[in-house]
Structure formats: C-alpha cells, structure tokens
Amino acid sequence: MPFANGTCFKPWVFTLIGIPGLESVQHWVGIPFFISFILATFGNALLVTIIRIEHSLHEPMYIFLAVLAATDLGLTFCITPKMLAIFWLQSREIHFDSCLIQMYFTHTFQCMESGILLAMAFDRYVAICEPLRHSAILTKKVLITIIMAVTIRASIIIIMCPLLIKLRLKHFRTTVISHSYCEHMAVVKLAAENVRVNKAYGLFVAFSVLGFDVIFIFLSYAFIFQAVFKLPQKEARFKAFNTCTAHIFVFLQFYILTFFTSFIHRFGFNVAPYVHILLSNLYLLVPPLLNPIVYGVKTKQIREGVIKMFTRKG
Template structure:
C-alpha cells in the first residue's frame, strides 16, 4: 500500500498487482498462461532429453539448442508459478529478498537466452561459411567454453541489479509493484531515493548484452547470406538457407518482443498499463513455448527423436 505522511522506509514485503486494470478477469487470463507453462515444460524437457540420449544429436547446433531449452525452462519456472498464484490464489505478497532473487534469475536467464542465440548464429556461420573447419573450430572444449562464458557473463552482469537495489535504495514511496513479477525497473520506480545509478546500469546491461548480441548476430547472418547467394546451385542455396530458418524465427521473435517492450516501457506514456504488463509477460513466456515447437517442426532429427521416444518399442 502507499506510504503516507511523507514517511519512507525499506519494506520487508512487496505486493504484486498482477495485471493492473484487468484484476477482475485475471483468473481467466491465468488459463492460457497455465497451458503455455505446461507446454513449455513438456516441449523444452523433451528437447533436453532427446539431445542427451540421441548420440547423433551430439553436435554443436543441438548442444546449444539443449542449453537454450534449459534456459527457457529456468525462465518459465522463475515467473509463471508466482504469476498463477497471483491470478488464481490472490497470493500477491512477496518478500523483499525473494523479489530480488526472482529479479536476478529472471534477467539472468534473459541474458543467457540472448547469449545462446548469438552462439547458435556463430555455429550457423561456421557451418555455412567455413564448413571444412566446423569440427575443428567448434570442438567439445570450445562448446564448453562458449556455454561457460555465456553463463558467467549473464550471472556477473545481472548481479549488480539486485545489489544496487538492496544497497542503495533505502526509502520507498509504496510497496505495490504494478507488475506480475519483480522486474528491475518496476521495483526501482518505487524508490524515493536517487535512482539515476540504477537506471544507468539497467541501460548499460541492455546495450552491453542485448545490443552487443544483436549486432553480432546480424553480422553473422550478413556473412551467411553472402555465402549462400554465392552457391552455384539453387538446391544448395535452399538447403543452406533452410538450416537457418528456425534460428532466424526464434531470433526475430525474441528481439522484436524485447525491444518493443523496452520501447513501450520507456517511451510509451499513452499506452495503458495492462497492455505494457501483458506484453512484458508474453515477451518472457512466448520464447519458451515457441522455441521447441519451431525447432521440432523445422529439424528432422528432433522430429525423429520425438517419434522414437513416443513410439512403443516392438
């Protein structure tokens, strides 16, 4: 609740509103969210199991895909259970430290997803532009190093976000977070202290992680398209391009939603709050739902792995 009489203090508990303006229908909104949650768990779980058990899939592209699926699982489990508790059980309270923990893991998994999309673009670049050196460049040691760098980068960069909130912000105007999860800027805006450092660091993370990844993904695909169009046969061009279509779709839907949501958050003053919150939720929940579907439809080896798993052995 808002604090009165000009008295500000650091609260021990926050209250998440869910989707402001749609409180009366949140229990209905929870149904598609729950279905998406279940499908994301099943889809990404199947991807991880198939890549792990099928030796033919122990290749860089599929290993990166398994890590992406693990990241999507983590992101889904971070926010959806609490979101459904708000929608269905009216469980709106969240402890201050629990809020910061959710903030840390949510944004860490977001950064990891971006890093894995860059790693997958690099794999496609090597496979198409340097096919004879693919196995020499992307060795097992290189794969482990890439995954570790992506994980460490996200963990280290995001650590400062909750730390700056905990150590710098001592006075809050209200304990009510007009959001359905503990998003960094949604929490920072509640503070009565000077939040310039928090905002600047948030922008630094956005440009140094997401901006960096987008630039190099575009560069990778510029070289990929250049190499594809130089192929003499139409069938070869189609086959090479077809290996990239799933990744292109996943990349576009992730970054378009990310930048569109960020733009509305910072500049969309005339956008209704519930529109912004719904977009923020979709931007986190859609990739874990769509990624396994897209790769399952477009990748023959994964389709065969699913059929092999689901078909009873004679």
Template sequence: MSYLDPRMVTLIGIPGLEHLQFWIGFPFFAVCLVALLGNIILLIIIPAERSLHQPMYIFLAVLAATDVGLSAAIVPKMLAIFWFGSCSMTFDACLAQLFFIHALQGMESGILLAMAFDRYVAICDPLRHTSILTPYVLVWIVLVVVIRANVLVGLLPILIKRLHIFHTTVIAHSYCEHMAVVKLAAEDIQVNKICGLFVGFTILGFDMIFILVSYILIFQAVFHLQQKEAQLKAFNTCSAHIFVFLEFYVLAFFSFFSHRFGHVAPSTHILLSTIYLLVPPALNPIVYGVKNKVISKRVAHIFLLNHGSSQ
C-alpha cells in the first residue's frame, strides 16, 4: 500500500523485542541520566574554573553541550515509545529529529578532531601551543565544526522531502535514523543513499583519518623523547582522548555499515546503534573527570557540599 505525502509516521521501537521494551527503557533512562548529569556538571565546572580555560577543556565543554543535545534529541521520544506506546510522530518532526541526531553526531566527530589537533600541537610543538590555539582560532574551529555538520546533514531531510510515494509509514526503529526513513520510500532512493554515504564519509571518514594521522605524528614525537617519564606524561595527556575516540568511531562505523551492507538482526542493530548514541555521552564526562584532578576535586566538592547541606 502506498502513501502520498505522509503526514504521520509510526516508530515501533525495537522490532522483535516489543514485549521487552518496557524493561529495556530503564537502563537507557539510567544511561541518559548519567550523561545529562555528567555533562551538565562539566558545563558548570569548566567555565567557573580558570585553570581549565585551555583549548582542550574548551573543546570538552563544547563536546559536553553536544552530548546533552544528543541525549535530549533521542531519549524522550524513545522512552515515550517504550513506556507509554506513544509511537506516532509527524513526518516533519521525524525529519527534525533525524537532522538533530545526525548533525550533533557530526559536531561530536568534529570536536574530537579538534581535540586531536590540540594534543598534536601540545606534544609536537609545545612552545607555540598558546600562540597557535588562540581564543580567536578556537572560536573559528568550533564555528567550522558546527557549520559543516549543519550544512552537510541538512541535505538529508531536503532530499527525503522530494520523495512522495512510500511503501509504508511504519519505521522499524526507536528513533528517526536516515536510512530507516529512506527505506520507507517506494521510489528510486539511489541519490539518498549516495548522499548519506557522502555525508558520512565527509564527516566521520575525514575526521577519523586526520585523527589517526595526528596520533601517528604524536607517537613518533613521543618515542623520540629521551626520558621515560616524559614519554609516560605525554601518553597520559592523550589517554582520555584516545579512549573517547575509539568508543565513538568503532561503534559509529559498525552502526553505519551494518545498516547498509550487513546482515545483522534488526533488533541487534537498533540496540547497538542506540547504545552507540547514548553510551559515549555518559562515558565522556566520567573518563575526563577521572583523568583530570581539578575536575574530579570540583565534582567531589559539589557532591560533598550537597550532602552536607542535606544533613
């Protein structure tokens, strides 16, 4: 059955696991709470603490804001589906959710590249670190990251809007993802597929390649250091970013390729793609909080203060 210009779509959640969705919602809700709490704390601490007014932590604050937005774009509707059976959504709202999710993903990838560049300059050219990464340059880097993600991802809903004939308006997913929406169409979607691949590789592929190049150069510089202590200190400054980089890109490319070329069960793909979007925002503030003594002390101070005032 075909639909002409659908006004509403239906998200079924996790196909095959509908009977478990109510319970699946609780761990996702817990992860979302951790993500929101952790990233909001970072957004409070970093502007307030002068010692953290450095490029790495300014980028971390932008990453935290992006992660808050990503959690807010996905979780409310997903939990409404899981807990209340609120599966309907206007087609335009679905496209808006699609845009925000993928644009925020693109911004997160760009910020990870900016953080890798900061680590490269800090280790390979430390004397010029402050002269290269000036406040003016930082603002421009963030602006380029935001504009690039919004312009490229903005092509996706525009191309979807040109489709008018659909097999169905039922989306076998817990949120509006690009290919899940495109596959509803009963028309030629080759342009949409090509554009999706182009956007994915232009953002994720480009960023991953340059992050890898940055770390090859960083490791070369570190191995040329004479003292073991200096080598360990250099590796320690990069460890948090390496962990965040690996968790983001490994899950991203698994989700990206399995949806297009793989033979993964729909329920497995949807669970993994949702974990990919929600777990990094929860882990990022924990990783950086543990690695940075100033952040961990301020977090401990906030909770001890609240605990003391509640007694």
C-alpha cells in the first residue's frame, strides 16, 4: 500500500522488517534461531510426553511443569516459523488481522508462563512449609482450577491489546514494523493517532500480571527459605532447597530477561535498534529452550523417565 506525503491510512497488510540493521545477514542469524526452535520443540514435547505416560510423575509439580512445557511450545510456534520465513524466504508481509492474532497468542502465552511459574512457587511453598497437607491442599480439583484460572486470566487480560488497536486506531503513518513479530508496542507506535490509552493498557498488563506474580513468587520463597533454615539437619536443608533450584533458575531467567527487555525497550534510547529486537527475540526463545534442559538436568525423576521411555522403545 503506497505511503507518501504524510498520508495516513488503515492498513490491510503490515511488513515485518525482521532485525533492523541486520537485514543483509539475517539468513545467517536464522541458523541459531532454527536450531533453538528444533531443540525447544523437541525438549518441551519430550517433557509433556514423559509426564503424561509416567504415572509416578502425576504429581502437582510435574503437572505444572507439563503445562509450562505446553505453553513454551505454543509460544515457540507463535513466532519462530514466521521469523524464519522473514530471515530465509523474505516473506515479510503479514495481514493486519493475522498480525493481531499473532500478537494476542504471543502475549497470552507469555502471561500464562508467568502464571504457571507462580503456581509452581505455590506448590513448592506447600511442599516445604506444609508437607503433611500437600496432597490435601493440592488436590486434582485444585490443580485444574489453578490451571484454568491462569489460562482464563491470560486470555481475558490480553484480548484488549489487539482489540484496542483494532477498534481505536484507524490511521497509521506506515505499515512497516521494525520487528520480527507483531509485538504490541511495535504496532502501536505506527499509529498516527493518540495512543495513550493503548500504552496505558500495555503498562497495566505488565504491572498487573508480571508485577503481581513476581511479588507473590518472592513472598513464597521468603517463607520457603525461612522454613528451610529452621530445619535442624544440614542434609534436610540441602534436600529441601535442592527441590527448588530448578524452579528458581527458570523463574530468574524468565523475569530478568522480561524486565531487562522492557527497560531497554522503554528507556534505552541510545541502544541500536537491532539490539532491541535481538533482546526481544531472545526473551521469547531462550526460556522455551532452557526450561526442559534445566528440569531434565536437575530433576532425577525426569531423567529416569527419559531413560525408561527410550529403553522401552529400544
């Protein structure tokens, strides 16, 4: 669609640049992204499969882990295929409505991942601080309710982001998105109208979801550490703490990447554009890649499940 002399229009198609400033080498950049995509897909699919078929893993911690792996799969498939098509096939165009759909599912899966990390922190809190009541508190009904609540919260709170763009923003200065996927603020910044409502709602989502979850995860671990340090035996303290290490690592890498990327995006005015986009891509692709590795290395039951599954096949 032509754009000249400052004309503003309602776009039917957006053009995704990919990584601004690195267009000439994007085909090389696509190689590590493709490898990460394959490894993340294999690792998370393997986690879901093992937890589903191994009855010994049908416990709250592993059920939440299976949901986290399924969420990571969804997030990976939301952005990576289109990203690789941009890098390797020069397939840059995306329909306006398809862009909003990609935006919705990408941010919904992000929101779900944060909620599942909070649920996993709650599970560790109950397991360590209330070990005798763990099975009574986290019943099957409670697990289903938590997972449904996380999914519904993400679905409802994120839907307003694309809806506000669709309903409020009628005129855009350009159709070129300086990004490799349809990120909320990257699309909002193209509008030729007042976007304060859209920006305000984006901040509301960030603080009401990520901020809320981080506060309660920190509170959970404050109580956990307090309970662990009260244990009389050193071996018992080590064993209790060791059950949390994988979750702590996953939690830290997810939220550190989240807040660092958000900080750079909003305040890093002197940072090169390609750094912004690479960080945004890594923020979405690194957790799905690392999560199965971390849990596979740190969790004995999962390692045994992998060995048992492949031994059975052999």
